[in-house]
Amino acid sequence: MDLRFTPEENSFRDTVRQFFTAEIPQPIRAKVADGRPLAREDIVTSQRILNRRGWAVPHWPREWGGQDWSPVQRYIFTEELQQNAVPQPLGFNVSMVGPVIAAFGTQEQKERFLPRAANLDDWWCQGFSEPGAGSDLAGLRTSAKRDGNEWVVNGQKTWTTLAQYADWIFCLVRTDPAARKQQGISFLLIDMRSPGVTVRPIVTIDGGREVNEVFLDEVRVPLENLVGEENKGWDCAKYLLGHERTGIARVGLSKLRVRRIKELARQMPSGDGTVWDDIEFRKKVASLEIELKALEITQLRVVSNERHRQGNKPDPASSILKIRGSEIQQATTELLLEMVGPYALPYREAVEGSNEPPVGPDWADTAAPTYFNWRKTTIYGGSNEIQRNIVAKAILGL
Amino acid sequence: MDFDLTDEQRLLADSVGRLMGDAYGSLEKRRAHAAEPHGWSERVWAQYAELGLLGLPFAERHGGFGGGAVELMIVMEAFGRGLALEPYLATVVLGGGLLRLAGSEAKQARLVPRVADGSLKLAFAHGEAQARYDLDDVATTARRAGDGWRLDGAKSVVLHGDCADLLVVSARTGGERRDRDGITLFLVEAGVPGVSRRGYPTQDGQRAAEILLEGVELTPDAVLGPVGGAAAPIRLAVDAALAALSAEAVGAMDALHALTLEYLKTRKQFGVTIGSFQVLQHRAVDMVVAIEQARSMAMYATMMAGTPEGHAAVAGAKVQVNRSARFVGQQSIQLHGGIGMTMEYLAGHYFKRLTIIESLFGDTEHHLREVTASGGLLGDLPSGSGLAK
Numbered sequence: 001m002d003l004r005f006t007p008e009e010n011s012f013r014d015t016v017r018q019f020f021t022a023e024i025p026q027p028i029r030a031k032v033a034d035g036r037p038l039a040r041e042d043i044v045t046s047q048r049i050l051n052r053r054g055w056a057v058p059h060w061p062r063e064w065g066g067q068d069w070s071p072v073q074r075y076i077f078t079e080e081l082q083q084n085a086v087p088q089p090l091g092f093n094v095s096m097v098g099p100v101i102a103a104f105g106t107q108e109q110k111e112r113f114l115p116r117a118a119n120l121d122d123w124w125c126q127g128f129s130e131p132g133a134g135s136d137l138a139g140l141r142t143s144a145k146r147d148g149n150e151w152v153v154n155g156q157k158t159w160t161t162l163a164q165y166a167d168w169i170f171c172l173v174r175t176d177p178a179a180r181k182q183q184g185i186s187f188l189l190i191d192m193r194s195p196g197v198t199v200r201p202i203v204t205i206d207g208g209r210e211v212n213e214v215f216l217d218e219v220r221v222p223l224e225n226l227v228g229e230e231n232k233g234w235d236c237a238k239y240l241l242g243h244e245r246t247g248i249a250r251v252g253l254s255k256l257r258v259r260r261i262k263e264l265a266r267q268m269p270s271g272d273g274t275v276w277d278d279i280e281f282r283k284k285v286a287s288l289e290i291e292l293k294a295l296e297i298t299q300l301r302v303v304s305n306e307r308h309r310q311g312n313k314p315d316p317a318s319s320i321l322k323i324r325g326s327e328i329q330q331a332t333t334e335l336l337l338e339m340v341g342p343y344a345l346p347y348r349e350a351v352e353g354s355n356e357p358p359v360g361p362d363w364a365d366t367a368a369p370t371y372f373n374w375r376k377t378t379i380y381g382g383s384n385e386i387q388r389n390i391v392a393k394a395i396l397g398l
Numbered sequence: 399m400d401f402d403l404t405d406e407q408r409l410l411a412d413s414v415g416r417l418m419g420d421a422y423g424s425l426e427k428r429r430a431h432a433a434e435p436h437g438w439s440e441r442v443w444a445q446y447a448e449l450g451l452l453g454l455p456f457a458e459r460h461g462g463f464g465g466g467a468v469e470l471m472i473v474m475e476a477f478g479r480g481l482a483l484e485p486y487l488a489t490v491v492l493g494g495g496l497l498r499l500a501g502s503e504a505k506q507a508r509l510v511p512r513v514a515d516g517s518l519k520l521a522f523a524h525g526e527a528q529a530r531y532d533l534d535d536v537a538t539t540a541r542r543a544g545d546g547w548r549l550d551g552a553k554s555v556v557l558h559g560d561c562a563d564l565l566v567v568s569a570r571t572g573g574e575r576r577d578r579d580g581i582t583l584f585l586v587e588a589g590v591p592g593v594s595r596r597g598y599p600t601q602d603g604q605r606a607a608e609i610l611l612e613g614v615e616l617t618p619d620a621v622l623g624p625v626g627g628a629a630a631p632i633r634l635a636v637d638a639a640l641a642a643l644s645a646e647a648v649g650a651m652d653a654l655h656a657l658t659l660e661y662l663k664t665r666k667q668f669g670v671t672i673g674s675f676q677v678l679q680h681r682a683v684d685m686v687v688a689i690e691q692a693r694s695m696a697m698y699a700t701m702m703a704g705t706p707e708g709h710a711a712v713a714g715a716k717v718q719v720n721r722s723a724r725f726v727g728q729q730s731i732q733l734h735g736g737i738g739m740t741m742e743y744l745a746g747h748y749f750k751r752l753t754i755i756e757s758l759f760g761d762t763e764h765h766l767r768e769v770t771a772s773g774g775l776l777g778d779l780p781s782g783s784g785l786a787k
């Protein structure tokens with residue numbers, strides 16, 4: 001038992017940190033640190049810089065651009081990425097559709113989609129949830145019927161993150177209406193420019209435009225856009241959701257947030273000094289740091305244990321990481337909000353190019369929206385209640 | 399970075415686990431041990447000695463087994479699971495820790511073999527009525543008397559102070575009552591004139607004592623470590639004890655959760671097992687989450703104690719362990735319903751031990767202040783990150 005990283009691992013950390021700070025444009029990283037929405041171009045720029053270095057999709061199979069990194073190296077990479085406020089490579093591409101195509105797709109699909117997904121030449125979005133199918137995803141009703149050499153898709157997806165930027169959507173669709181629930185679902189790739197696809201924004205409580213409704217009306221999709229076998233799409237979905245969960249603790253991001261709160265609290269006036277002079281505030285910070293350290297060590301235990309695990313199945317402990325990770329992310333946003341105090345009030349609309357001077361410190365206006373927005377982390381990716389159901393069954397046998 | 403145990407460590411875990419199963423497998427056995435004169439079992443103590451547990455952390459050249467913090471963690475976790483009563487923490491971790499940290503080669507060579515064979519029990523007589531959790535607050539005095547010393551004062555809630563053969567007593571040889579400098583450690587035979595002890599049971603079924611020191615005459619050889627410089631070894635020994643207690647709490651929580659889970663799967667109401675109720679399932683999951691966070695921090699404390707950042711790490715661990723212990727303890731009782739309230743059932747005994755561990759050597763609030771005072775566990779934004787304002 002040893003907490004120390006090897007000299008090789010430490011020099012790996014130095015290398016990636018050095019690359020992130022030198023190569024990813026500072027204005028983009030500052031936006032991430034400040035909790036400002038990123039423009040499409042910011043995300044594309046950042047991911048392409050990573051991809052040029054071979055680092056956009058390190059967890060993919062080697063032949064599709066992956067790196068033969070150990071679990072520890074992957075952990076270090078992600079932690080440094082988050083701590084240095086580098087935009088996360090687009091999850092829909094690199095953690096969802098990419099791994100699914102690599103695992104279940106045909107050779108043509110791999111050649112056609114994987115390199116473009118890695119380089120963010122195609123922007124993917126995730127069409128799983130529907131108005132009637134959230135946690136109970138298998139209750140989805142969007143249908144695909146075969147017509148000659150095409151599928152004809154009808155239905156509605158919702159909560160589709162950044163669909164307004166997307167070139168492609170990967171969807172779960174019902175291909176066998178007679179089959180029960182999980183059977184009869186297929187995994188289909190749909191070009192967002194197809195006639196019959198309509199995207200309508202949903203404004204979230206922070207005032208941002210992050211999610212959308214996607215209407216699919218008689219959309220014609222080539223047969224070869226099916227991934228895996230017909231009616232076996234649930235296997236792809238399960239595989240994907242497992243991938244989604246392992247990165248979700250976001251320890252590095254929470255570390256960045258807490259350190260930033262400490263730094264800003266030392267500048268935030270209060271009485272004769274700053275917020276940081278208040279012992280009660282510092283105790284709150286310390287308390288959160290303890291929770292975060294516990295999460296970090298728990299994550300490291302899972303990483304260290306990965307060597308002993310068979311196959312590619314995610315550890316059921318990843319549900320614990322999801323629960324604690326999301327709760328702590330939310331706690332960081334609460335702490336920032338409290339620290340900002342009265343300057344959390346002014347609402348500044350996120351208009352690109354707006355010249356209105358900020359009221360209060362120029363970083364303060366994102367505190368409340370970030371807090372509002374971050375309520376999502378306990379809802380998506382399998383809500384925390386669903387995670388508890390998973391642990392109750394898979395670990396506790398209840 | 400790895401969290402694996404070595405083969406030897408796994409072997410140790412297995413054998414202590416087996417010993418606990420034999421010695422403490424049921425509430426009746428525990429009760430029988432508690433009914434012995436000192437409130438714990440001489441026979442089980444001898445088994446610890448046989449297994450090498452009593453000499454575990456001492457250097458081999460002094461007659462110990464050269465084990466480290468991880469070995470101690472393994473043993474304490476098993477003790478937590480078994481709900482063991484013996485004065486291991488007092489003798490090996492606290493008393494033994496001070497002996498190791500402050501004792502001369504000669505003293506260790508003389509005393510360690512007797513600790514290791516089980517014939518010498520130690521206790522750390524440090525706490526005082528006014529001190530609460532402040533380790534530097536020592537009013538007991540040691541004054542020069544001839545070429546030796548004379549001790550006066552009162553030590554309070556000394557863990558297993560009633561059965562100890564040799565007391566490690568802290569006393570002030572200089573400075574003011576709460577100064578860090580000026581504290582000295584003395585080895586005091588429990589039976590010498592001037593020492594009087596009043597032993598009593600504690601809420602968790604263990605024992606402690608009030609110890610009065612009235613003109614206790616000591617030879618120069620009684621001094622353990624540097625005169626006036628005991629604060630540092632005391633802090634280190636207490637940090638090691640906190641790491642050990644964290645491990646014990648994790649073991650106790652593990653066992654308590656297993657007991658609760660078992661109950662959820664067997665107890666029926668409304669025609670179904672109560673474990674089929676989602677609200678109880680989620681509570682059980684939250685307990686697992688709390689335990690895993692505590693386990694992580696107990697490991698962190700174990701690996702960090704004694705290093706420059708060790709004190710903050712240990713304090714942070716105690717905060718997490720305390721919070722988890724309180725939640726897991728309370729919820730276990732709740733999920734058992736009435737049966738959780740009876741003295742006749744194990745759950746309550748785990749709950750009580752966990753509650754006492756919470757307050758030992760500093761409660762949650764105390765250790766949160768310690769972490770705060772040390773600047774936290776995370777540090778600041780790295781310079782050169784380009785993200786500072």
Ligand SMILES: Cc1cc2nc3c(=O)[nH]c(=O)nc-3n(C[C@H](O)[C@H](O)[C@H](O)COP(=O)(O)OP(=O)(O)OC[C@H]3O[C@@H](n4cnc5c(N)ncnc54)[C@H](O)[C@@H]3O)c2cc1C
Nearest residue numbers: 126127128129134135136159160161376379380381383385
């Ligand atoms: C910001 C954001 C972005 C998203 N992006 C995407 C995306 O890009 N693509 C996509 O497909 N989806 C996306 N989602 C959807 C997300 O996956 C769903 O919101 C999620 O699965 C929950 O479904 P629901 O919203 O319908 O809530 P419901 O399932 O209706 O849940 C409501 C409440 O009931 C609880 N609940 C439900 N079932 C149970 C149960 N069995 N036991 C106990 N409690 C239960 C839930 O935990 C929740 O508290 C996004 C959601 C958000 C908020």
